[in-house]
Amino acid sequence: MHNLSEKNRAIADMFSSIAPTYDSLNHYLSFNIDKLWRKKAVSLLEGDSALDVATGTCDAAIEAHKKISKVVGVDLSFGMLQFGKKKIKGQNIGLVCASAENLPFKDEVFDNVIIAFGIRNIPDKISALYEFKRVLKKGGRLVILEFNKPIYKSFGAMYNFYSSKLLPFVGKIISKNDDAYSYLPDSIQHFPDVEFLKSMMIRVGFSDVFYMPLTFGISFIHSGIKK
Ligand SMILES: C[S@@+](CC[C@H](N)C(=O)[O-])C[C@H]1O[C@@H](n2cnc3c(N)ncnc32)[C@H](O)[C@@H]1O
Numbered sequence: 001m002h003n004l005s006e007k008n009r010a011i012a013d014m015f016s017s018i019a020p021t022y023d024s025l026n027h028y029l030s031f032n033i034d035k036l037w038r039k040k041a042v043s044l045l046e047g048d049s050a051l052d053v054a055t056g057t058c059d060a061a062i063e064a065h066k067k068i069s070k071v072v073g074v075d076l077s078f079g080m081l082q083f084g085k086k087k088i089k090g091q092n093i094g095l096v097c098a099s100a101e102n103l104p105f106k107d108e109v110f111d112n113v114i115i116a117f118g119i120r121n122i123p124d125k126i127s128a129l130y131e132f133k134r135v136l137k138k139g140g141r142l143v144i145l146e147f148n149k150p151i152y153k154s155f156g157a158m159y160n161f162y163s164s165k166l167l168p169f170v171g172k173i174i175s176k177n178d179d180a181y182s183y184l185p186d187s188i189q190h191f192p193d194v195e196f197l198k199s200m201m202i203r204v205g206f207s208d209v210f211y212m213p214l215t216f217g218i219s220f221i222h223s224g225i226k227k
Pocket of ligand 1: 008011012015053054055056057058059060074075076077080098099100101115116117118121122123
C-alpha cells in the first residue's frame, strides 16, 4: 500500500493487534446492538453493488450481501481482513487491503458506499469523502454509520461512564491491548458533531444529505446521494 500516513499505519497496527477479539468484544460491549445498527444502515442500500469501506472483519459487508449481489470490502488492516476472510467464505464478497483516502477503484463503479464505525479513524475525512463520491455512480448512495455523542444529557452522563471507564477496562483485559479501547472514547470525543459531518458531506458535493440517531444518539446514520 502506498501513501499511508504515520497515523494510518498506527491505526492499521492497532486494529490488527485487536483483530482476534474484535468481533466478540464488539458484540458483548454493545449488547449486540451493533448488529441492529448495521442492519438499519444496510436497509438504505439499493442497486446491485456496494463498497464497504473500513470493512474490518466484514460484518457490514456480510449484512449488505443479503440484499446486494456484488459487495467489495476494503480495509487498511490486513489483520482485520484475515478474520473477515474466514467469515465470508463461499460468498460473492471481494476483499482489498487499501486506505479509504486512496481507493484502488475506477470512477463511478458502485451503487453504494457504506462505512460502519470507520470514518472516525480516518485522519483526512474530506479526502475520504471525495474518494467515496468518486467511486459512486451518479445517483449512488453513501451511508455512514458512526458513534457520536448521545443527544440526551442524563443518558450521556451514564454512557460517558460506560465508554470512558468500563469499556476501556474490559477491553484492555480481553484484547490485551493497553490503548485500543481507550482510543474509542477519545476518538468519539474528537469526532465532528453530526451537523459538522453533514456540512462536510454537502461541501464535498453530496445531495439529499440527512442524519438519524440510533439508540439515543449513541450512533448516527448519515446518508447522501452523489449528484
Ligand atoms: C471499528 S472497525 C470497524 C469495522 C467494521 N466496519 C465493523 O462494522 O465492525 C474500524 C476499521 O477501520 C479500518 N480503518 C481505519 N482507518 C482506515 C482507513 N484510513 N482506510 C481504510 N480502513 C481504515 C480499521 O483497520 C478497522 O478495521
